[in-house]
Structures are given as C-alpha cells and as structure tokens.
Amino acid sequence: MSASAPDMAAKPARGFRIDLKTAGPLVALALLVLLGVTLNENFLTYNNLTNVLARSSFIGIIAIGATFVITSGGLDLSVGSMAAVIAGAMIMVMNWLIPSMGIGWGVVLAGMAVGILVGGVAGVGNGMMITRGRIEAFIVTLGTMGIFRSLVTFLANGGTLSLNFEVADVYRPVYYDGLLGVPYPIIVFALVAIGGEIVMRRTAFGRYCAAIGSNEQVARYSSINVDNVRLMTYILQGVLVGVAVLLYVPRLGSASSTTGVLWELEAIAGVIIGGTTLKGGYGRVWGTVVGVVILGLIGNILNLQSLISPYLNGAFQGVIIILAVLLQRGRRR
Amino acid sequence: MSASAPDMAAKPARGFRIDLKTAGPLVALALLVLLGVTLNENFLTYNNLTNVLARSSFIGIIAIGATFVITSGGLDLSVGSMAAVIAGAMIMVMNWLIPSMGIGWGVVLAGMAVGILVGGVAGVGNGMMITRGRIEAFIVTLGTMGIFRSLVTFLANGGTLSLNFEVADVYRPVYYDGLLGVPYPIIVFALVAIGGEIVMRRTAFGRYCAAIGSNEQVARYSSINVDNVRLMTYILQGVLVGVAVLLYVPRLGSASSTTGVLWELEAIAGVIIGGTTLKGGYGRVWGTVVGVVILGLIGNILNLQSLISPYLNGAFQGVIIILAVLLQRGRRR
Amino acid sequence: AQDKVTIGVSVPAADHGWTGGVNYFAQQAIDRLKTTYPNVDFVFASAPDAPKQIADIEDMVSTRNIDALVILPGDPDAMTSAIKQVKDAGKFVTVVDRQLSISGVENLYVAGDNPGLGANSAEYFKSVMPDGGNIVILRGLPIPIDAQRFDAFMAGIEGTNITVLDDEFANWNRDDGFKVMQDFLTRFPDIKGVWAQDDDIALGAIEAIKQAGRDKEMFIVGGAGMQQILQAVADGSALTPVDVSYSPAMIATAIELTTSHLVGGIQVAGRYILDSTLITKDNAAEFLDPSSPF
C-alpha cells in the first residue's frame, strides 16, 4: 500500500517518457555496470555480457509471465517446480521418441511442443483452482509447487533424467548458437520482452490485468470477465515457463529434483525490482527485464572479484536488491 | 481480492462464535487426525502428539508474529534466516561467556537475553527500512533474508556452530522437560498463542493492524500512526523469532547455514491456512495455530506410513494444504 | 609452469553440513596454498544450483582467465557439457566427487566413493547383526548420490535377515533427522539399528533416540566423518560405535594436486579414489582434527 502510493501520480509511459520512477531501475543498472567495469576489465567484453544475458533469459522469460500474474493481483510460487516438471517431461518424451523417430530435429521439435503443452496445462491447473475454486493463489501455487517437485523426483526416481547425448548434440545450438553473433536465448528473451511489453501496454488484456489488480470489483462492473483474464495470466505464465525450459534443456541436458529450485523467488524479485507493485494494479514488462538483468549482473560481479568472502555473497546480493529499489522509491519524496 | 471478499460478511469474533468459515481449518485438522488414526495406532498416543506439538512450536511462534505482520498488510521473508542468525549469536555468546561466567544457568540466561535482543534489533532493521525507507516489504525482507543467511554462514565459517556440551546439558531441559508432563515448548507456544489472540482481538494495536491492512489511508485519517504500528509488527515478529530460537537451541545445540531454511514459507503457509488473508485486513491468531499444527501433522503422518513413496511426500503435502483451504473457502458459496 | 597461474574452484553452496565442510576445506586449502605459492591466484565460487554453477565457471573463463578448474559439480549430469566447454577452451580440469555423464572430459578425477559408503555401512550392519533384526534408514535428499549410497547399501544387506522397516528422507539435515527419527520411534517399538548415511542426520536422530530413552536398544551409523561423531566413536560410544568416512576434505586434496601440477609440473592424471573407510574406536584418532568446523 504505502509503497504503491507513489505510483499513483506517475504518468503512464507514453513511448518512453523519462521520469524519476522510470529511471530508478535503470540508474541501479547503470551503477552496477559501473561497478563491474571498475572491478574487472573483462566485464564489458562482448563475451561476458552475452553470457550474463543468455543465462538470465530463463528467469527473465519466467519473470515476464510473473509480471502479468502479479499485475492482476495474483502470485505463482510454482514456476520453479513447474520448470523442473517440464524439463523432465521433455527429456522423457524425447528419449522415448528416439527409437521411432531417430535422432534429429523431429525429436527435438516434438520435445519442444511437449514442453509448451505441459506448461500450458500446468497453468490451466493453477488458474482453474484459483479462479473457479476461489482458493488464494499463494496456497494453490504453494501446493502445486510441492506437487510438481515431487512429480519430477518421482519421474526421475530420485535421481536425474538425462537427455540422450546424440539428441542433446542436435539440441545444443539452441542455447549456444545464435544469429549474427547474438545467442538465441537472448533473442528469444528479447522477443518475449517486446511481445510482453506490447501485450501489457497495447492490448485490452494488459489493460484488464491492471484493472483487476487495482480493483477487482471495478473490473467486474466494467463487464470484464475477471475469472477468464486471471486464468489467462496463469496459462500465459505456464506457457512462458515452457518457453524458458526450451532454452534450459539444451544448456543442462538433464532434469532432477533440484532443477529450478528457488526460481520463483528470483522471478518475483526481478518483477518487483523492476517497479511492478506486488499487490497488483501496476506492472511494466521492461522494468522486469531490467530487474532480472540486475539480478544476473549481481552474480556476475561477485565472480569478477575476490574481495568479498564467498560466504557473504548473499549479503551483497541482499544489499544491492534493497538499494536498487530504494533508488526508485527514494527519488519520489 | 476475490479471496478476501467472503470475509466481508464475517461476523467479528465476539467470544468464539462458531460459523462455517471459522470451522474450516478445524474441520481440516479433524480430518487429518482421523487419517492419522487410521494409518497408525500410535498416532494418538500422548508421546506422538507432544512430539508433534513441540516440534511445531518454533514455526508456530514465528507464525504468530507473521500473523500480525500479514494482517497489517506486510510480509517478512527473513524469519528463517533471522532464526539462524539468532541461534548463531546465542551459541557464540554462550560459548564466549563460559570462561568468565562458568557453566550454569547464568550463561544460558545471558544467551537467551541475547537471542531476544538480536531478534528485536533485526525486526527494527526490517521495520525501519520498510516504514521509513518506503521500500516494499517483499524486497526489504528478501534482502535481509540473504544478508542474515550470509551472516550465519560467515560466522560459522561455512560449517556448524555448536554449543559447548556442558552448557547444552544445562539448557537441554528447556526443550525436553516440561511442567506436569507438558513439554515447555508446548507451554510457551500456548502462552504466545493466547497472548497473541488477546493482543489481536482485545487491544488497540491488534485493531490498528487490521485497519492498516484493510485500508492504510483510512487508518491514517483515523489518526493512527501507521508507520509506528507497522514498525511494531516487525519488531514483534523479530522478538517472537527470538523466543522461538530460545526453544530451538536446546534441542540440538547447534546452528549452521541450513538452520531455518524455508521456515518463512512454512510460517506464511500456516498463517494463510489458518484463515488470515494475505493482502491484509483480517487476521486470526488461533487460526494460525491450527494452520501450523496441520502442517506439523502432515509431516508426522507421512513418517508414520509406508504407503506413499517418500518421493511423493511433497505432493501429499501440497494436496492437503490446498484441501485444507478449499474446505474453508468452499463452504461459503 | 607459467609466471602467474589462476585456478578456479567451484563448489556447491553450503546447503547442508557436508557441503559446508567442502566450502570450509576449499577455503582452507586456498588460503594455505596462496601463502605457499605467491604466484598462484585462486577464484573461488559456490553456487546453490546447476545453472548458477555453470554461470560461475563461464565467468571464470571469460572474465578471470583461469588456467585450471577444480570443480565439485552439484548436479554432474547437468554440468557435463559446461565443464566440457571449459576443457575445450584448453583449461586443465579436475572433477571432484561426482562423475560426469560422459567420460574423458576431466584431466583429473578425485573421487569419493558413494557406493562404497553404502556398501561399507552394509558390511558393518551384517557383521554386528548376524542374526538379522529391524533397522530404519534416514536418507539424504532425493538426488543421485543418495540413490548410489542407498542402492549399494540395500544390495549389501540382501539375503540377510536384516529387515528395513522404512526409509524416509531427512535431507542431510539435523532438524529433519530429529523429526523423522522421532516418528520412526513412535511407529516401531523394535529397532536394532539406524543407518543415517550422514553425520548431520545422525546427530539429530541421536537426540530423538535419547529423548525417547531408547539409546540402549539400538546403534546408529552415520557417515562423512564429522568431528562430533568421531569424538564419540573414539570415546567408545555404544550408540555410535562406528562412522564411515566421506571427508569433504577431498576438495582440498583436489586443489592441492591441481596446484602442484600447474606450479610444479608434477604429472597428475586419471583417478584418485578416496576410500570410504570404516572408522572405529581403534582408528578414529587418525581422523580427528579439532580445528575443523565439520
């Protein structure tokens, strides 16, 4: 409440009008880059920056989904476990298809389709329980978080599900190659971000998400089908987790009970750092992108130096996160 | 929003009037007990029940603090890490005092005082950043969660801090002994619960928490010092984490970087299962107690049977949590 | 050897006691070697999960110009291709404890013996329970190493009269060891032995057994060689008569071997298997190290 009040008066971003609040996360990002440059001359290399962006792409894509969920006043704690289930399902299906389809892109594409499908179905499950069952999103997704996590443990029989190596070799370029020197994960991340920004700002769906998060009653009286819009946000979230996992599997080639642990926290953190309000009503996708990149850079910067004891990494992270948000809040008073 | 709407008509609990919503978590608890009895004849033994309640007391006491924080529209993700820091600090101080004070209750009492103090200070830190710094509670406590966790890892040098064995022997009874056959942790839990219930229902502070969580502006216009009340909830939370740790340390006599991991999630889950609304405005302490006991029983029941593969423990937990809440929501429509 | 040498060390975050030990011993080794070899620089990172650990080693290659990598992969299957990239970039790679999913990637493999830990424990149970009896098992986390230990143990006791009443995950954590053991004690009136697989779990279980006053009825076998347990073994405790070594100090060995290879040109290659030995009252003294936090 208190934290959201300052947004009230903020003008909507028409084009990219610069105001203080908008600048907040960008300033934090800039300071972080400055810190990186000071600490290590390799920081600004093309290699390092693409590394950081590519690896931020999973969380980034998931966080873009979370931006919609949170903007409409919801929450999804299950995304990390969902990612693990999707990865597991993709790997199992691909391994299982090899005898009939042989090694090749056919198998990979089938696996990808399964990934998106499982994500969508998981989203439908979450969304239905929340909208039709009228159970708090926190509880539903806490429950499915446990359920999904168990499921992947069960499927992997407590161990690891590994993708067949030959298929993995076919699939690998999806993470490691790119177009004109830009790795695919970054391209996909960028496309999802642009698409998300457009949906949020330029479509009725985005508008409805904000309206529902701001005041559900008002949305309802404006003949918005609140339940359907809510449901859609969870499905979108599920599908985007699927997309993220499409990029994740070629990188790690395996899934286990530890895949995706705590991704939900990171995704939500990215969303909030980016300026979306946790209680709903106001969300911005590009802010989320900046938030996620900030989180990615923190990890990178910690690896650039040996000054801070690795035991204190978490403390450094915590301080930066608070400062990044302080920067955008503090300016307004 | 949708989830809180059903509260609208909820009668204020004057005395303990029974209504459907009130009954919800109790019904879930009863069903769980029934399940336990069916699965194992030892379930209802005095020993087993005191074991479960004593184990639940830490989370329970912390969750009672969380009830106030959440009722007033806040959130504290740092409680688990805070518990670890407090345990670490207590152990270090006690070990350090032995040369000067000798083995005995003196050292233990000093340790306890330190525990409460550290908890209070941590609460002040969280609360000040949230109220004075105007940073979202989610971000502040996510940040301090990392900071506290790092701190204890650093203090323990990545390993475990162990309490001197002789002092541990003096301290042990605080967890393992009891009064008239009731273990102390259960007694303390009960006292905190009764105290919490009274504060929530019968004091201005409790009323103010609900008012702030319901509508901060209205609270401000009603001459409530919103920032101070908020701050107080975080301090109360910190002190109660301290109290919980006073009971935790004598159990195993150690603290490490893994102490209290995910306690925050468990505490919040207990609060929400108990019927408090995550967005604030309505909270009940006794519900939280029931919620925490439900969570404790789920774990207990899982250990008392061999039907469910341990890989699926998480799924069972998830299903029960959702059902427990469905029970109280579903009845109202 | 070069003038200036940089060695990257990547380990999992201290999310339970044993990995806490890994972090500790890695730091110890680094501090020690830094003073011995002023021209060696170390980059140390610990990561909570596989993607983070991959990120760490990517960063070491692209921003810190490491010459060698010593890695204890948290999730070896997920890490294999990333480690292979480091190798392909011409770095010397030492893998610790956990086998990668394709062979021939690492230059040096310093291995603990997970199946050995299970098998050695099973041997002990067989020797002290020749007529069989009831035991319970407290497992770690549902990850491959746990499965290796568990499977080897179960294979070891096969054909004996030892009955496993139930097994549950205690997550290599004292609190969970306490809870699970409490409930097992509630459930089973007759338990002769407890295999806890890990000393952190064992410490929690011991408290539960003591609380129930059943410490005369059973014994408990942990693993990993934690000082607190070793001390008890050395003191001849009936509750913890033995322990099975699985020292997190193996990371230090790996760092030392790698450093001496790079600096001193000493040839190291292939596999170093560090046995999981049974620690008894007689040999406990060899393993005691009062300065270790583990």
Add this chain to the structure above:
Amino acid sequence: MSSANGTSAPAILSAHRISKSFGDIPVLFSIDFDIRPGEVHAIIGENGAGKSTLIKILSGIEQPTSGSISFDGKTVVLPPNGAAEAMGIVLIHQEQNLAEHLTVADSIFLGRELKRFGFLNQAEMRRRAAAVMATLHVAVDPDARIGSLSVADKQMVEIAKAISRDARVLIMDEPTAVLSVGETQTLFEQIRRLTARGVAVIFISHKLDEIMELAQRVTVLRDGQLIATIGTEALTPDSIAQMMVGRELSNLYPPKHEPDVDAPVVLRVRNLSATGVSDISFDLRRGEILGFAGLIGSGRTAVAEAVVGLTSHTGGQIELDGKPVDFTQVAQSVDAGLAYMTKDRKGKGLLLNMGLQPNLTLLTLKKHMRAGFLDSASEARALERAVRRFDVRARDASVAVGRLSGGNQQKLMLGKTMESEPDIIIMDEPTRGIDVGTKQQIYHIIAALAAEGKSVIVISSEMQEVIGLSHRVVVMRQGRLAGVLEGAEITESEIMRYAAGIKQSGHDERISA
C-alpha cells in the same frame, strides 16, 4: 398515470412487482417502475429506502428475488456485472467505481477499449476522453491517474465515462452529491442534450431542487415500498419531502445563533501554504459556524488537511487557542480537540470490510480501554449512542460497512468523527448523500454544537447548505482565498461572484469578524 412531458411513448425499461431480499432481509417490496425514452425519471427516498438496490436491479448488477424486467417491451433477464451496457443500460454507481491505478482515459474506456488491428488505439481513446471531459468543462489530463484526482474530479470522470457510452438508458445514482452548482449545471446540460436525443435517464438525488428542475416524473420509495410515482408538475419540494419522510418537514435550517461578539478566536490561520493552496488566512471564533465555499478543486480540502496535519504545510502559521501549533500527525490535532471529517468516505473514511463498531471507534479507540484492553461493551454503547443520534440504519451491527446504503455510511462517519468530542470540527461535505429528513437532523446537530460553544467549519459544495448554516463564509478560488462574506452578504450570487473570480476582496480585509 399521465406522463409529464406529454409523450406517451412506450416504456423502454420497466420493472414489474420487483422484490429483493439480501439473505432473509427484504429490502424491496413489489416495486413497479418504468422509464420512457427522452424522459428523466427521478427516484427519491430516505437513506436505505432501496433506491440504489432498485437501480442495481434495473441494470443487472443485482438480480431480483422475484418480479420481472422488460426492456423494449420484451421480458428479459439482464446480464450481470455491467454486461447490460451492451444493451444500452449504463449505470453510474453511487460509490465511486474507478480503479485507482488506471488513467482517466483508461477508465473511461475500460471494458470497451477502442482497438486498431487488435491493439489499443490509445491516441484515439485519449482524444475522445479529452473531448468528453471538455464537454463537461473539466480540466483533467486524460493521462492523469485516478488515484491522484480529487473526489469531485473522480465523479466527473464517472459521468464522462457514462455519457461517452451509447446509452439508451442512463442511470445515475447521486451523481451530484459531491458536485458544486457549476458542475451540476454542466451535468444537467449534458443530460438535457442526451434526453433530447431520446436517451432515458434515471436520476437519484437527495437535492430536491435538482429534481424539480430536471425530472418529469418522480418515484418515491420508503422502507422498500413504492409510495407513489407522480409527475413533477404536481409537486413542490415540500410535498416530496413529506412523501419521503412520511411527516411534515419544518424549516430545514435551524435559526442561526450569532456567536458573542467577544467570543475568542479558537483557530487562527495565517498565510498558510501547502500543496494546491497558498497564502490562506482566516479566523474561527468559538461558537461560530464558518462555511467554506468554492468550485471543485479550489483547495478547500487541501486547507483542511494542512490544518490538521494530514499534509505538511510549506509556509504560514496556525494558532489554536492563541498557541502556535504545527501538527505532523493527525493524532496530535485530535488530541488538541480538532477533528476533520473527510469527504472521501470510501477511500479515507471507512473500512468497508469491517463492521460498524470497529469503524465507529477507530478514531477514538483509546476511550474504550479498560486496564489496557479494549472494552467491547463500551464500544457497543458508543455505537448505540451514535446509531440513535445520527439515525444510522443497519440490519445489525456486524454487517460490513461496505454493504450499508451510502447515506448510512455517511452518518456512521459523522458519528465516528463526533466520537472524538472535538472543540473544533471541520466537516468536508457533511451531508453528502444524506436524505432531507436526516439532513435536517444533522443541521440541527451542527447548530447545537455551535450553540454550546464548539466551532465548526463546513466545507460544502451545496450552496444552500453553506448559506443556511454559516455565520460567515470563506470563498476560495484556485487555491487562494477569494473573499469572506458575512451577514446579509451571504447570498448565492455573491458567493458565485467570488468563486468565479468576478469579484475579489482585498487581502486582509475581512479575515476575522
């Protein structure tokens, strides 16, 4: 029944024997109602009579328990949740119904966004929003967030939203409650423009002169019963009032007791500047009722909020009983005997999800403590008192305040503020949405307060109210004090002249009486 405007066109929307119960509490009993194209049909009645409930049924927001609705001559079941808008039935809710985070343009088009190639056509929506706002003479940026608007501006946005739709039946539930004369007239112009085009308008208001001016027919409800539907020409304000309340209404305003000439100044404000206002100076004497008049957004609320410490002031001095004060917390002003009642009962006044009792005592909880604990018996007594004094009508005290009728919410808020037993009370739109009968009661309460030595500031957009109650009137314009009127000068035209900037008094001329 003969139609007032002479047309005998068939009804476009009608209700037959409509009854409604919430749970087992009946609220409406067998109501017949109809509206013809081009007609303004007013609904009046006491607070809680069931007006809002009736129009909610007529717009599909609520479903009747029994009875039927016909639209265009056909019996229909109206779709819920405002979907009836697609049929041309547009409703302005009594309680403002806007999402705080959205912009003005967003809000006006919410639920029926203009699109081009599937994407929002924001430029066009902004343009049209600006155009509608302009027809209402409201200078609000279409990109401004709703949360940053004043209550009156929000109401204008609601009106803009409604009139910008293709309405065949436009239903307005107390649209003028927070509007001043000027805005009301603009609204009426728009209503007349719409009715000329054949739009049917259902209009709810407690301001009887407005009804006389605008409506052709009037339906009177009392306690959920239909009393009568009558053509306006057969009515006088007095006869309507009598039908509503069921008794003869004596003089609405009590006689003014002039305060003693030597009564001390209890509140002295000098050169006050704060957000939205600057250089405000005035005095308030003991036993005085000081009216604050002005157009919407002229800064009356801003002055009050700065005085009590809700917002910080950037300059000037405030003296209470001769002592300089500088409140930074509302609690300080309450303790000093100065209370402020907000006009925004939904956003700032009441906790809608809580019962009557916690709402009433929230401001004064300290008075209901025994040995450090809340004394709910004492709270219950306070509620009983307030219910009697302000005639708050609720089924039972545990009902969530959000479910009370608008007027009863207002009365409860009045009760809440009076609980603090202030020596100086600032009331912002005190009779917003209150029926004439109760209004009279409240005016008498205000007069009685003044007579017993309390001082009252009444901020009101209802000119008659300011004139009828005040000993002196401060007129504000664009954040500044335009003039102070007293005695015979207090007339509608004089106030308007100052408010519109036609007349301006010298600076220190008449700060004090």
